[in-house]
Amino acid sequence: MSISLETPYLDISDPSFAMQSEQLREAREQSWYARTNYGIAVLRYDEVSKLLKSPKLSQGSGKWPDHNGVHGGLFYDWWTKNLLVLEGEDHHRIRRLLNPAFSPRMIKELTPRFQALAEELISNFIDDGECEFIRDFAEPYATRVLTILLGIDESECPTIARLASTVGLALGVTFKRDLEKVDAAVGELYEYAEALIKDRQKNPGEDFFSRLVLASRDGDRLSDEELRNALVLLIFGGMDTTRNQLGLAMQSFMRNPEQWELLAERPELGGKAVEEVMRTNPTVTWVTREAVEDFTYQDLFIEKGTTVHLFTQSSGTDPKAFPNPEMDLLAENPPHYGFGGGVHHCLGHFVARADMSEALPLLARRIANPHLTGGDEWLPDSGNTGPIRLPIGFTKRT
Amino acid sequence: MGNIHVDRKLCDNHGQCAIAAPDVFRMNDDGILEFDEGFADTLLDEVEEAIDVCPVQAIFLKD
Numbered sequence: 030m031s032i033s034l035e036t037p038y039l040d041i042s043d044p045s046f047a048m049q050s051e052q053l054r055e056a057r058e059q060s061w062y063a064r065t066n067y068g069i070a071v072l073r074y075d076e077v078s079k080l081l082k083s084p085k086l087s088q089g090s091g092k093w094p095d096h097n098g099v100h101g102g103l104f105y106d107w108w109t110k111n112l113l114v115l116e117g118e119d120h121h122r123i124r125r126l127l128n129p130a131f132s133p134r135m136i137k138e139l140t141p142r143f144q145a146l147a148e149e150l151i152s153n154f155i156d157d158g159e160c161e162f163i164r165d166f167a168e169p170y171a172t173r174v175l176t177i178l179l180g181i182d183e184s185e186c187p188t189i190a191r192l193a194s195t196v197g198l199a200l201g202v203t204f205k206r207d208l209e210k211v212d213a214a215v216g217e218l219y220e221y222a223e224a225l226i227k228d229r230q231k232n233p234g235e236d237f238f239s240r241l242v243l244a245s246r247d248g249d250r251l252s253d254e255e256l257r258n259a260l261v262l263l264i265f266g267g268m269d270t271t272r273n274q275l276g277l278a279m280q281s282f283m284r285n286p287e288q289w290e291l292l293a294e295r296p297e298l299g300g301k302a303v304e305e306v307m308r309t310n311p312t313v314t315w316v317t318r319e320a321v322e323d324f325t326y327q328d329l330f331i332e333k334g335t336t337v338h339l340f341t342q343s344s345g346t347d348p349k350a351f352p353n354p355e356m357d358l359l360a361e362n363p364p365h366y367g368f369g370g371g372v373h374h375c376l377g378h379f380v381a382r383a384d385m386s387e388a389l390p391l392l393a394r395r396i397a398n399p400h401l402t403g404g405d406e407w408l409p410d411s412g413n414t415g416p417i418r419l420p421i422g423f424t425k426r427t
Numbered sequence: 428m429g430n431i432h433v434d435r436k437l438c439d440n441h442g443q444c445a446i447a448a449p450d451v452f453r454m455n456d457d458g459i460l461e462f463d464e465g466f467a468d469t470l471l472d473e474v475e476e477a478i479d480v481c482p483v484q485a486i487f488l489k490d
Binding site for chain 2: 078082124125128129133368371374378
């Protein structure tokens with residue numbers, strides 16, 4: 030690869046690597062891309078937008094286990110067969126069968142249930158003047174949205190949350206060390222999924238998951254194994270991300286109290302709040318792609334097999350595309366790439382957008398002046414980030 | 428016969444429509460959307476799926 034040594038370098042595997050840092054802003058100012066410890070990182074909006082959808086790049090996460098020294102096992106088998114890493118017609122066929130259940134029309138029907146859930150969780154801590162926002166809101170909200178989608182009892186929440194978090198360890202830099210735990214959790218999820226699929230095949234209902242089980246197109250349908258893999262992906266991809274993104278949303282609003290007040294006064298800005306939080310403070314800090322052939326983009330020759338990290342927060346706050354990059358619920362900004370893009374655009378984004386756009390204004394309407402009270406703990410910025418613990422204080426709004 | 432309108436200001440060329448309704452929408456070699464404005468009634472289900480699935484909701488049916 031013809032990369033000059035003057036190109037900025039970022040060590041993205043370093044647990045202390047910070048996305049929202051002077052180092053990154055300087056790199057973005059200097060160059061549209063940076064070298065990293067594996068592959069390149071794309072830092073600016075226009076380039077991220079184009080490369081994200083470029084036919085010259087394929088989904089680059091397929092080799093994630095191999096990159097981490099994991100070459101087999103239950104997680105490995107699932108990962109290499111799931112929608113995230115499939116390409117071409119194999120991917121399109123499954124996506125077509127999954128799509129209808131995720132359509133915005135179907136998801137819209139769930140709005141009253143999302144609202145009731147948010148109200149219930151808020152009422153549990155509103156009189157205390159403080160809460161641990163992840164434990165008391167973000168995690169139970171994300172988990173129970175999933176139980177609503179799957180049509181299962183909320184008593185299953187702790188099990189689902191535990192399994193999802195354990196499988197989520199596979200995305201961390203300590204994957205190999207955690208492999209045994211991860212594989213055991215995948216095994217448990219498989220059993221859970223298989224029982225649920227059997228149940229819905231026998232007793233289909235009106236719920237989202239029944240629609241998946243019954244989905245067919247042109248005489249084709251998902252096999253039990255494909256359904257199971259999709260269900261694991263739904264749990265794996267839908268829960269931690271929503272929990273983390275809600276935690277990051279609270280962080281963003283604590284940094285921008287006037288935006289919180291605006292949201293409290295104008296709950297119809299809930300949708301804009303989600304977009305602005307995800308543009309400026311996304312949980313998915315980069316989207317990975319891999320060059321399927323040699324090609325030249327702008328001044329850079331990119332060799333086949335090169336890993337390309339598309340940085341979401343960096344592109345979403347690029348001053349070249351956003352003259353005022355600060356979070357602004359009233360701004361008309363171009364779309365962010367916090368849900369990725371192209372053929373691998375997040376399948377569940379309508380669900381995530383719908384549930385978070387209900388949760389945030391309801392929180393703002395009840396809670397004034399949220400602020401950190403200390404003891405917050407954070408995931409590293411590499412991979413999927415967000416708070417693990419977020420103790421906050423607030424004033425109850427009357 | 429139905430007619431399609433794509434709001435090109437909204438369209439971000441993700442290509443989800445080309446997955447949902449490959450008989451009507453396709454992405455060219457530069458990754459830019461091309462589509463047939465008119466489509467046969469038998470493709471209506473497919474086109475409605477494309478409309479639903481568009482991440483930026485840029486596809487509309489014209490009367």
